[in-house]
Amino acid sequence: MLKVDDIHTYYGLSHILFGVSLDVSEGEIVCLLGRNGAGKSTTMRSIMGLTPPRKGTIKFKGEIITGKKPYLLVRQGIGYVPDDRRVFADLNVGENLEISERKAKEGEVWNKEAIYDLFQPLKDIDSRKAGFLSGGEQQMLTIARALMTNPEFLLLDEPAEGLAPLLVKILEEQINKLRDKGLTVLLAEQNLRFALKLSNRGYIIDNGVIRYHGNIEDLRENEEVRKKYLLV
Ligand SMILES: Nc1ncnc2c1ncn2[C@@H]1O[C@H](COP(=O)(O)OP(=O)(O)OP(=O)(O)O)[C@@H](O)[C@H]1O
Ligand SMILES: [Mg+2]
Numbered sequence: 001m002l003k004v005d006d007i008h009t010y011y012g013l014s015h016i017l018f019g020v021s022l023d024v025s026e027g028e029i030v031c032l033l034g035r036n037g038a039g040k041s042t043t044m045r046s047i048m049g050l051t052p053p054r055k056g057t058i059k060f061k062g063e064i065i066t067g068k069k070p071y072l073l074v075r076q077g078i079g080y081v082p083d084d085r086r087v088f089a090d091l092n093v094g095e096n097l098e099i100s101e102r103k104a105k106e107g108e109v110w111n112k113e114a115i116y117d118l119f120q121p122l123k124d125i126d127s128r129k130a131g132f133l134s135g136g137e138q139q140m141l142t143i144a145r146a147l148m149t150n151p152e153f154l155l156l157d158e159p160a161e162g163l164a165p166l167l168v169k170i171l172e173e174q175i176n177k178l179r180d181k182g183l184t185v186l187l188a189e190q191n192l193r194f195a196l197k198l199s200n201r202g203y204i205i206d207n208g209v210i211r212y213h214g215n216i217e218d219l220r221e222n223e224e225v226r227k228k229y230l231l232v
Helices: 040-047 070-076 093-098 112-118 120-124 135-147 165-180 192-198 216-221 223-229
Strands: 002-011 014-024 029-033 055-060 078-081 153-157 184-189 201-206 209-215
Touching: 002 040, 014 029, 014 040, 014 055, 014 184, 014 209, 029 040, 029 192, 040 153, 040 184, 070 078, 078 135, 093 112, 093 135, 112 120, 112 135, 112 165, 120 135, 135 153, 135 165, 165 184, 165 192, 184 192, 192 216, 201 216, 201 223, 209 216, 209 223, 216 223
Parallel strands: 029 184, 029 201, 078 153, 153 184
Antiparallel strands: 002 014, 002 055, 201 209
């Protein structure tokens, strides 16, 4: 479904990604692991057209999308949950969702009701201003908002970061349900334990280079790689 081929991405003069390649097949949850500053978010931003790569290509469902504008990618079925959890603080929860609604061409999956079914806690705070939500509630809302665009493919950038263990567990269940509904996910993560529970294939990025690719069950066993690139 997604194929990233040998991309090089820069911020101004800083060369950040050095020939990153990865692919995600339909129905998979694939994780992109790496410590702070490794290049996870930059990879996500490169795919989403926010920081387009200067070299290399990105294909989505066989079509080249390199450098395409984010709103066009949303229309094509890519959802993006950035790492900053920005919500519309002055709008309430329900309005945050409505403003993002994009009707799917056929067989719509996500609308407000379906979202509240999955994210029960959001339903109870439907009319609360998003600026007053807790970190966990905001994270749920940013994921929910991306779902309102009815994506086929979702980029999730460190969704569990900074959440209390109980919330992480809930989030895990929710992401699993998304997979059951047929969503394909690329998950950027530092937390190996969280990633292990959700995905069976993963990449490790370090200093803008993919260092490992494989079954993440093997990663659990491979202490050397884990210590070297993940510090766990
Ligand atoms: N806007 C920017 N301008 C210049 N350099 C940046 C910018 N954003 C990130 N970088 C640098 O790019 C490198 C990769 O950062 P990136 O945010 O992709 O890492 P990450 O793996 O997502 O880390 P984290 O786990 O902290 O989110 C880092 O060295 C970072 O300092
Ligand atoms: Mg990041």
